[in-house]
Amino acid sequence: xxxxxxxxxxxxxxxxxxxxxxxxxxxxxxxxxxxxxxxxxxxxxxxxxxxxxxxxxxxxxxxxxxxxxxxxxxxxxxxxxxxxxxxxxxxxxxxxxxxxxxxxxxxxxxxxxxxxxxxxxxxxxxxxxxxxxxxxxxxxxxxxxxxxxxxxxxxxxxxxxxxxxxxxxxxxxxxxxxxxxxxxxxxxxxxxxxxxxxxxxxxxxxx
Amino acid sequence: xxxxxxxxxxxxxxxxxxxxxxxxxxxxxxxxxxxxxxxxxxxxxxxxxxxxxxxxxxxxxxxxxxxxxxxxxxxxxxxxxxxxxxxxxxxxxxxxxxxxxxxxxxxxxxxxxxxxxxxxxxxxxxxxxxxxxxxxxxxxxxxxxxxxxxxxxxxxxxxxxxxxxxxxxxxxxxxxxxxxxxxxxxxxxxxxxxxxxxxxxxxxxxxxxxxxxxxxxxxxxxxxxxxxxxxxxxxxxxxxxxxxxxxxxxxxxxxxxxxxxxxxxxxxxxxxxxxxxxxxxxxxxxxxxxxxxxxxxxxxxxxxxxxxxxxxxxxxxxxxxxxxxxxxxxxxxxxxxxxxxxxxxxxxxxxxxxxxxxxxxxxxxxxxxxxxxxxxxxxxxxxxxxxxxxxxxxxxxxxxxxxxxxxxxxxxxxxxxxxxxxxxxxxxxxxxxxxxxxxxxxxxxxxxxxxxxxxxxxxxxxxxxxxxxxxxxxxxxxxxxxxxxxxxxxxxxxxxxxxxxxxxxxxxxxxxxxxxxxxxxxxxxxxxxxxxxxxxxxxxxxxxxxxxxxxxxxxxxxxxxxxxxxxxxxxxxxxxxxxxxxxxxxxxxxxxxxxxxxxxxxxxxxxxxxxxxxxxxxxxxxxxxxxxxxxxxxxxxxxxxxxxxxxxxxxxxxxxxxxxxxxxxxxxxxxxxxxxxxxxxxxxxxxxxxxxxxxxxxxxxxxxxxxxxxxxxxxxxxxxxxxxxxxxxxxxxxxxxxxxxxxxxxxxxxxxxxxxxxxxxxxxxxxxxxxxxxxxxxxxxxxxxxxx
Numbered sequence: 001x002x003x004x005x006x007x008x009x010x011x012x013x014x015x016x017x018x019x020x021x022x023x024x025x026x027x028x029x030x031x032x033x034x035x036x037x038x039x040x041x042x043x044x045x046x047x048x049x050x051x052x053x054x055x056x057x058x059x060x061x062x063x064x065x066x067x068x069x070x071x072x073x074x075x076x077x078x079x080x081x082x083x084x085x086x087x088x089x090x091x092x093x094x095x096x097x098x099x100x101x102x103x104x105x106x107x108x109x110x111x112x113x114x115x116x117x118x119x120x121x122x123x124x125x126x127x128x129x130x131x132x133x134x135x136x137x138x139x140x141x142x143x144x145x146x147x148x149x150x151x152x153x154x155x156x157x158x159x160x161x162x163x164x165x166x167x168x169x170x171x172x173x174x175x176x177x178x179x180x181x182x183x184x185x186x187x188x189x190x191x192x193x194x195x196x197x198x199x200x201x202x203x204x205x206x207x
Numbered sequence: 208x209x210x211x212x213x214x215x216x217x218x219x220x221x222x223x224x225x226x227x228x229x230x231x232x233x234x235x236x237x238x239x240x241x242x243x244x245x246x247x248x249x250x251x252x253x254x255x256x257x258x259x260x261x262x263x264x265x266x267x268x269x270x271x272x273x274x275x276x277x278x279x280x281x282x283x284x285x286x287x288x289x290x291x292x293x294x295x296x297x298x299x300x301x302x303x304x305x306x307x308x309x310x311x312x313x314x315x316x317x318x319x320x321x322x323x324x325x326x327x328x329x330x331x332x333x334x335x336x337x338x339x340x341x342x343x344x345x346x347x348x349x350x351x352x353x354x355x356x357x358x359x360x361x362x363x364x365x366x367x368x369x370x371x372x373x374x375x376x377x378x379x380x381x382x383x384x385x386x387x388x389x390x391x392x393x394x395x396x397x398x399x400x401x402x403x404x405x406x407x408x409x410x411x412x413x414x415x416x417x418x419x420x421x422x423x424x425x426x427x428x429x430x431x432x433x434x435x436x437x438x439x440x441x442x443x444x445x446x447x448x449x450x451x452x453x454x455x456x457x458x459x460x461x462x463x464x465x466x467x468x469x470x471x472x473x474x475x476x477x478x479x480x481x482x483x484x485x486x487x488x489x490x491x492x493x494x495x496x497x498x499x500x501x502x503x504x505x506x507x508x509x510x511x512x513x514x515x516x517x518x519x520x521x522x523x524x525x526x527x528x529x530x531x532x533x534x535x536x537x538x539x540x541x542x543x544x545x546x547x548x549x550x551x552x553x554x555x556x557x558x559x560x561x562x563x564x565x566x567x568x569x570x571x572x573x574x575x576x577x578x579x580x581x582x583x584x585x586x587x588x589x590x591x592x593x594x595x596x597x598x599x600x601x602x603x604x605x606x607x608x609x610x611x612x613x614x615x616x617x618x619x620x621x622x623x624x625x626x627x628x629x630x631x632x633x634x635x636x637x638x639x640x641x642x643x644x645x646x647x648x649x650x651x652x653x654x655x656x657x658x659x660x661x662x663x664x665x666x667x668x669x670x671x672x673x674x675x676x677x678x679x680x681x682x683x684x685x686x687x688x689x690x691x692x693x694x695x696x697x698x699x700x701x702x703x704x705x706x707x708x709x710x711x712x713x714x715x716x717x718x719x720x721x722x723x724x725x726x727x728x729x730x731x732x733x734x735x736x737x738x739x740x741x742x743x744x745x746x747x748x749x750x751x752x753x754x755x756x757x758x759x760x761x762x763x764x765x766x767x768x769x770x771x772x773x774x775x776x777x778x779x780x781x782x783x784x785x786x787x788x789x790x791x792x793x794x795x796x797x798x799x800x801x802x803x804x805x806x807x808x809x810x811x812x813x814x815x816x817x818x819x820x821x822x823x824x825x826x827x828x829x830x831x832x833x834x835x836x837x838x839x840x841x842x843x844x845x846x847x848x849x850x851x852x853x854x855x856x857x858x859x860x861x862x863x864x865x866x867x868x869x870x871x872x873x874x875x876x877x878x879x880x881x882x883x884x885x886x887x888x889x890x891x892x893x894x895x896x897x898x899x900x901x902x903x904x905x906x907x908x909x910x911x912x913x914x915x916x917x918x919x920x921x922x923x924x925x926x927x928x929x930x931x932x933x934x935x936x937x938x939x940x941x942x943x944x945x946x947x948x949x950x951x952x953x954x955x956x957x958x959x960x961x962x963x964x965x966x967x968x969x970x971x972x973x974x975x976x977x978x979x980x981x982x983x984x985x986x987x988x989x990x991x992x993x994x995x
Contacts, residue, residue, distance in 0.1 A: 102351045140742065162740035163347045171340055172353040181704065192351065
């Protein structure tokens, strides 16, 4: 993994943020991804240090284009019928915070040299954008699953090298709930958040 | 009545000392004959009450379940050819040993290769899937490993993960022979015909294996060693025997030295030792009738009783010497036995009473120690009263008894102020004890087993990474009963978040029922799908990659192995000795096996399960140890209270004065408080061995107070004179008693060592409070009453 400093979260989301944030912009999903990648490349190429403030800034933009609520809901929805509304709310809230903390921690850690855009498939308000990220001799396929909301394309899942992110979360939650109570699961997620928050400042800047 | 009896005995002994000595020798013969049959049994089941659940189930199931403990023969060398030749020779030699039931040194590789991951129970396949999901999360830019636990992972959770890893490993790359991963070590697992319940027989096999190991090492230039659970028990057994010899020798040497310092001659030894030896041999002769065999705790009763009994001879002889200064032998003898004889009798009775109170214990380690210890004190007392007068007369005749040297008047005397200060110290000790005194639930260092040397343990772990025998075993009559019990155990394990149940093994591991088979196939399909993902290219750990590929490239065959097709190596450990008796379920603990609290929780969990019809159990080492711990912790405080009440009652009857009784037991109570405080401060914990010391300490500790206060009254309440007289006597008798227990402080057996340390500490504290707290308080009381 150390050799693969591949896909930056910034590449995944930052460009989208810029693209979508432009007033009146109405890109298709692939264009949105391409524009975002170009924008992020510029940011990294500018030599700006990716410090704590930069991460926060990048993440703020990511958050604006990624439907974290939807991702958190999709990952945990199978367990909601067994939980009280208060418990389900807490679980969603803490998992969303964990997604943010994890993303913040990983911003800048994965980097690509260039992207290859294989195409997009749009079905009404849904779309899949297929890309390949290259880093030196290595490559990784990344499929963005997107949904149009209020005229903007938002990421609701990623499939990176056959790893369906939501499916992976779902399987892990299934196992967690098999062995632990909801309070224990929430406590474990809180613990993970603390771990990511501790790790973040120590990350070396990647330029 | 006592006076008249003693008077007559003394007169008769003066007239016919030879006859009395001869009579004592004749009376030794039946005792010696009976004592020949005494054996040492270190099996912990032996320590439980016969009607305890664990002991009963062990008796019922052991014939069907068979021996669970085993030996390993481990061979280590650099050349595979040499190792192969040595292995061939050793398997042939071991198979020919008549004490060996069977040996295992090959894995059923063909069977494993065919069925492979279908042999892994679904709960462990699920854990393997966990690991793969975690790896997937690690290499995914957006992945979060939710299953990884950085902190707070329970021991049970860790154990389950280890076992899943072990299963993944053995089915991925299993060699044909029992060997380490690098192939430098090979092993043979040896099941004996008799094991723990006949440790002497098992020891014979142990020595034969050791002999074979030495021969192989010489012949092939390799390292050979013998390990395994049974070897740990045999080490424990041999350590106890060695400790008995060593402690006995140390005690004898110490006592001889103390006597030399006290009497300035060794000629007096026959006079002191003869009646004591007679009493001890009588006690030894009665032991098989009273308790059968000796156990680990009672094995030391001779040494301890010698240390206690020598006090009686010392008190009697010292008093005789004192009276001989002014009286004829006849009068001195009568006076010594009438006065000091009475004190000795009271001491012996109170101490034996304290020992006999232990007989009420359900823990047979304690109750039998009480029975044999109490009996020994009574037989020693009887021998002292019957034969000591004659021995003294003969001692006088053969000039073995030196005249008493005048005692020096001591300058130091503990003033009332000094004693009051000590009283505060005692109160502080009691407070410290309340906070710091703990019970030791870790029985890893206290059991009958002694671990192998680290080198053998390391070799064993490399060849047999999961080599422990199960913590408990159930016997199921048939497959439906087996399934019923497995379902209950699995339900318990998965529904109770605090469960201590770990791996559960049975033939169903290799021959799953249709539901389990379906579950395994589903999980395997999931795992294979996971392993086919492009993400695996990014794994840097070759070991992880290898494991994933093993899963990906393996196609599960149709069907499942039939019970009849299971290889012997797999089915034998999970089947009753006689297959028609049924099938076994082996349950392992999730937490640390050596943690007593964990053992208790595990046993309670199993006991709370009602086995379905056709299933009996659990039996095993962990329920036995747990029941011992439960018994000891439940009844320990009551035994101490009962012993204290009994001693106090006995003294009260003798004294007919509550105040006098309080004076007599004051040194004992304060001495015990000091002992507990020091234990707390020094970090000495109470455990299921040394808890027997407390009631015994009550009996022994009260002696000093009895002797001091009686002599104080005899001297007309002259405290300083009594102190001067009693300081050397009580010091010598305390040191000799301490030597009896003190030998145990050199014991390698940790439980016995803890008995020795606590007894010495307690005796020292009681000696201290008798001589340095009591006199000052007696003096203060006397002054308060206006006596000068």
